[in-house]
Amino acid sequence: MNEEKKYPVIKVPASGNPDWFEGARTMCFVYSRDHGNFILEGYRGEVDEYLKKNYTHYFCYISMWSNGKSRGHWNFWKDNIGIFEPSKHHKSWKWQIRPYTGGGFFGNKRISDEEIIRKTFCFKRLPKRWIPEFNKL
Secondary structure, eight states: OOOOOOOOEEEEOSOOOOTTTOSSEEEEEETTTTTEEEEEEEEEHHHHHHHHHOOOSSEEEEEEEETEEEEEEEEEETTTTEEEOTTTTTTSSSSEEEEEEGGGGOOOOOOOOOHHHOOOEEEOOOOOOOOGGGGGO
């Protein structure tokens, strides 16, 4: 029989400075290499700052809540590495974790097509823990 896993919840204290852009109520599900799986709870800006300050080598799902509705996205600890969901539009139907060339909001680092192909990992489902292949990114 499967028992429900309980991840430790870390409540990130609020700074007291309201912020429209980073002020969404957030639950961040973190899968880390060195600290296992855990959840960060707080406001978006403080959760992101706390995560970057205290941890390296992780990927996470950031779930933001407002008026009983949620929205979210996946994030990887390293800049210019993205987690892309399956897409009917691109016919890729698999999860991909790969480098991307940022532009505008994300920066302008250029990445060669060969590097993108060499460092792309495809999954039917995302793993629920850190896997050794992520160390190559």
